[in-house]
Amino acid sequence: MRRPLLALAGAFAAGVLLRLWSGWPALPGWLGAALAVSAALASRRRVAGEWRFLLWLLAVLMLGWVRPLAIAVPDLPVSPRGVLLGEAESSWQQYRNSRQLLVRARSFGSPGGSHRPLPALVQATVFTGRGNASCPPVLPGDRVRLAGKLSLPRGWHDPGVPDRARRLQRRGISLTLSVSDCRQVLVEPSPAGLRPAAWLAGARERLRRFFVGNGGPRAGALVAAMVSGHRQAVPADLQQDFRRAGLAHLLAVSGLHLGMVALGLYLLLVLLLVHLPALALRCDVRRLVAALCLPATLVYCLLAGAGFSAVRAAVMVAAFLVAVLLGRARDPLNVLALAGLVIVALWPHSLYSPGFQLSFAAAGGIILAVGPLCRHLGIPLQQPANTARVRRLWQRLAQYLVVSLVAGLFTAPLVAYHFNQVAMAGPLLNLVAVPLVGWWIVPLGLLAGLLLPLSTTLASWLLQLAVVPAEWLDKLAGWVSALSWSSYTVPTPALGQVLLLLFGLLLLAAGLARRRVRIFSLAVLATALLWSPLARLVRHLDDSFTVMFIDVGQGDSTLVRFPSGYTLLVDGGPATPGGFDTGRRVVARVLWDRGITRLDALALTHPQADHAGGLPALVELFHPRELWTSQPLAVNPAGAAVLAACRERAVTIRRLGAGLVPHREDACRAEVLWPEDGCEELDLNERSLVLRVGCAGHDVLLTGDLEADGERGLLKSRRDLRAEVLKVGHHGSRNATSAELLERVRPRQAVISVGRDNPHGLPNPVTGERLRRAGVRIWRTDRHGAITVTLGPGGLEVEPFTR
Template sequence: MKRPLLPLLAFQIAGILIASRFLLPDALMPAALAVVLLFLLAFRIRRRNRAATWTVGAGMAVTAAILMQAALHGAPSPDAVSRFAGPDPVTVQGTVCEHPQRTPDRTDLTVCAAQALRKENWEPAAGKVLLSLKDPAPRGYVYGDHLRFRARLRVPSSFHNPGGFDAERHLRLQGILARASLKDPSAVVLIRKGAGNPFRAKLESFREGLKQFIYAHASTPEREVIQSVILGDAKEIPENVSENFNRTGTSHIIAISGFNIGIIAAFFFFLFRAALSRSETVLLAFPVRPLAMALAVVPVLAFTLIAGAGMSVLRAAIMVLAFMAALLIGRERDLYNVLALAAMLILAVSPGSLFDVSFQLSFVAVVSLLFVTPRLALWIPRPDPAKGSPVSRRFRGVLYQAALFVAVTLAAMLGTLPLVAFHFNRVSLIAMAANLLMVPILGLLAIPLCTLLILAYIFSDGLAAVLTSAAALLVKVSLTLLSSLASLPWASIYVPTPDFLQMAAFYVLLVASVLSLEVLAERRGQGQRDASGQREGPHNRSLAPFAWIAGACVLFLVLQGSYHLLTDRRAGTLRVTAIDVGQGSATLLRLPHGSRILVDGGGAQGVSRFDTGKQVLAPYLWHERILRIDVVVLSHPHPDHMGGIPFILENFRVREFWTTAETASSPEFLPVRRLLDARGIVLRTVSDASEATTLDGVRIEFLHPPPLIRERATEEPDYGDANDSSLVLRLVIDKVGVLIPGDISGRVEEELVRSGRDISAAVMLAPHHGARSSGTLPFLQSIAPKVVIASAGRDNLFGHPHPALIERCRTVGAAVYRTDRSGAVTVTTDGRNIGVETFLKETLPAGRAP
């Protein structure tokens, strides 16, 4: 087999995927591995090498599945710190065991717990706790600090929606068993320092000293970018600068990846080769190229340690070192096998890396470079070294290298495009131009300069200060260019999440197109003669198969897009989805002919830099192929309903915005009002006096509040008043009604019952997330719901939905669904039948409308 490692890697990936998708019986895995080993032994005895190779692959799949299942579902220790999670604060003592992650407004500490205080008794505790401290912190905690803190522990959880990021799995793979947060960092007590590994402590001390040196000799934001390139703390970069990198598709330059470490390896290889070539003794005694490559391994390993030796850094280093080893032993023609070997090593150490974005982008980019770039290079004329003057030959050589650089950039962009769209839902339209400008400055110049800065910091503060200033100058020029490019209104666009078939079709299209270019290049060269005057070998490959495959892929993508568009517009049903936004509320209404209404946007009070709209709502909408929303509705201006709306207004096509006059006149609404004016979105204030609206055959009624329920006083309004001024909507399609009551209390419910208006509804969102004081029995009896959905956060402090409300719902014959336990809940109705589907369960049996 020409490349035996590629199928073995495929088996390994298959095992990881199976274990991540299905919970396999513990006894099955060792038994399967034993069977595989027996088959392998039998095949080797009978000398059936091909069968033995496939059996080795099966063994790798089983082994990978075992490792992945242990990481995801391994039995927790009896002393696991997660057993202390609950509504009451717990005193925990432990050691900071990872490099602290700092952002402009908080610090995240990974604390390896040692013991916890419960009922005045210290009990052993094991496992990691992710402790978030609101900055400014009174002291800078570092690795090895032994701490004591008192906080409420929470088991890590995710927002369970289609297309959402699985934070729970991400943290579990890091060994984090609990989370905690403190608004007052002074509540953390430093017991002692130096409790970690001595070598790691010295390394972290060196990293912190280098960081402080950079901060002292460069200004913001240049210093944050420099330390990100060297130390990997990209979270400290100001948000507006990070956004500019994202908009221009150049974020990979400031993240420690194979790109950065590859530049460092190349820089030191050429540096060592140039130095060794000056010595006649070395030239006579050693082959310079392999020696220079071997010496370049040392700075790569040193940089890996200084960068923190985190899993992402180790992955990049393993990949680069594997390629360096291939070049060192003369196997540069077998780079696909080398790449497969690097991937197998990484996945053997950390199976969860398969789901890491940086792992996927790095390896797909390299595969694309290996496959696409040589075929694009066929279309770049090589300069003839025997023609022209020295100046013209040099000029043609520069043009040729520039063209190759463009080909490399294009190959990497095309190869990673589907993954970028899948993970980030964003495509930069100027990424090509931005990378052609930024890579030479920040990549080829600044990264080697920053590496030399590390060496200078060890030996000479003066030289290190000069190098820091030089690096800061390069970064400043880069950021100026970056800001100009990012300010273009069409610099980047958000796109729906591609599915597996779309991504596969794109890659098949890319391969077929590139091979077509290769065939055309071969045909173009048929009439050329080689140096001996003979015709170059005939090229008889047909273009037709590749052209047919490429055309079929394009046709598939067009037809699939048209199918989704027509399906949405001809659904003929009303779909109501209570999106899991934690302790908040956001409901998407998809009407029979394709119109969409978003009622509230979720959000959380007191969570810094967490944008529910960007990180929860938008990924769900993109997954559902939604870029346009006809109406956004805000029931009342509390953060758990309004927090995610600004991002939606900024980045989706919104036609109208509905809310109450009370909300529109509140100071909390001012930022939203500015966005509406800037985006040209129509603002409509509604009340119970507003006429009902019909959209796509669905009647939308406004049941509450009155036109102006009170005159706003000068003092801060009562929190409950805003709840009771919530906009209450009732949607009707044929015989089925849907009630969305906001956060109203029992007092308003009583008013609605006495109003005499028809408030019946087969589907209802629980008022105020299922609070005990809402959902009174007379209200429920007047509505007669069959389905009640409570939008609440997991283990929330308010106890929503309250058991008393759940019992009242059952009394009137309603089935209760909860986003904290079932994730996103979708109700589909054609006006007669009702179906309920939850994200964390199979489709539930359909009910019959009254």
């Protein structure tokens, strides 16, 4: 077989995916591998080679099946608050308002009390925005004590939102620890001895501080990301600019960075050694240089953090160097397959990582498609020696453009699937950005880092030379991302559509020279591209009225879709300044999964962070035509941020009160039931915007955070409050959803939007008992995930995301 590694890597990856998807135990895999190996060995002389190879493929598939480790979920202590003792598995991962640390736990217990053994890998999150204390430096292998709250990994259970708990479990993380601030972190003296991981982590952290401290928080952070893999150092707005401009791949140490460094070192050493006649006459200089470059490649990969793209590039560069050493020909696809096999064998969960998928899609596309496409366009891959310099330059530019175009095409379906963006300017910008990064920023930054222990002055001078093009890229990305056509937000494509697009591109690359294959592949691509418009047409023809209560943790967000396709989002979930933004990270993904790229209206029940925190990001991403509210916004930071976002995007703000119907179509409407005029003395919760939405006599009542005083005012209004579904007020608070309100509303179903294990103890058991006595069925977002209520001709249907 011409490329056996390609088949073996595919079989191993398929085995890993089957195991992770099915969740079955490893025993069938061990039995299958043993049987396949035995059959292959026993049939060595009786069966043709192709059939024996299939048996070996089956054995490799079964080995892939057994590779993922089964994670035992430990029992939580009776009191989840206490002190965790263990050893650090990583150094700090810095985010804007928090830091994360992986800890191999040994025990957990109360401060100064007894500890119980706790063998588990724990992800600790320290909130650095609280207090002024700075976290102590931590290196892999350090003994640490952390005081905080222990919990099982949790996430959001919504359509289109990645399952965070499952993602952590795939990485072997079975528990999480929430630490209030850096004062709760103590690093104990560690035993003396050689610790390579700690040395490398310390070197990377020193490089990060040097780059950011001397190069600035933006340009210096770009150099740190491109040279040493510190992507977290790059400000969030700068990352967004690079993503919209199609330059996000430059912020990770990948084949571009490592390959150009290795190639530059290889050519430099060859140029130097060939001028040493005594050495050049006695040995093969190329083989000697290849042997010298191998350890340098490994060290740089480790110094860059050994991410998926860096490991893939290191394996491919190492395979090239080994081939030079052995004098063997190199097959790029086999080398790429070897890199994938190594990464998946070391980190099985990498198959689900966007970085892994994008890295291999780009590399595979370049290997398969650049040559055929250049030949089809008449662009020579190798120029004769007598080619004029100007012509040679134009041909090189054309080759760069083809490479950039191919990489963009092969990664576009995955970028749309994971990030809901398609960058239109990327192929052209990369013609400028790639040479700047590969031949200027990375070599100078790396050289500055190598000289740092010898001369801080010289290292700083070299860094300033690298910072200049980094500042150019910062300005270029910011300017391009501000253009309306530079990037388009797209709904989340179906997985089948992504696979069909990639299959069509592969088929087109393989059969570009054959007319029938070319026509068939173009038909496949056309079918894949028509998938989204057809899905939108099907959704438009669906005349059902749906209300989805999105799982946003301890907060509220409700999506209402009318039969005409009119979309209304009530509240945007919680967010903290500089922290996790549920609107951007959760609600937006739900909307994109539903095929929504623009909202008709937003409604804010009241300006508090757990309802309004996510709205600024949603205004930015979905450009609503209007915002409904019942009270002034600029009363606190959360409301002021919503007001500023609406003004920036020219969103119409409608101040609503009881009796108004802001939207009506046929038999469906959204009507305002509260607040009435003259209730300004009530607090924000009691003045929550209360909406009743429904169609043809089937209604859903949305009460915001209404409690006792607001409910009394609502009951006095004598309005018709009847609804089949009630969104319970204030997350199930004791003072909300009184017996009198239940008697007037007469709901059959009730939805409580609440976060699991929230610090407020919500929903209150008294409220739950009150609902049960009224004969109301209770649904909770912390238990059932997103809850979709469909009102159609057949009546009312409630569908939870998790059962």
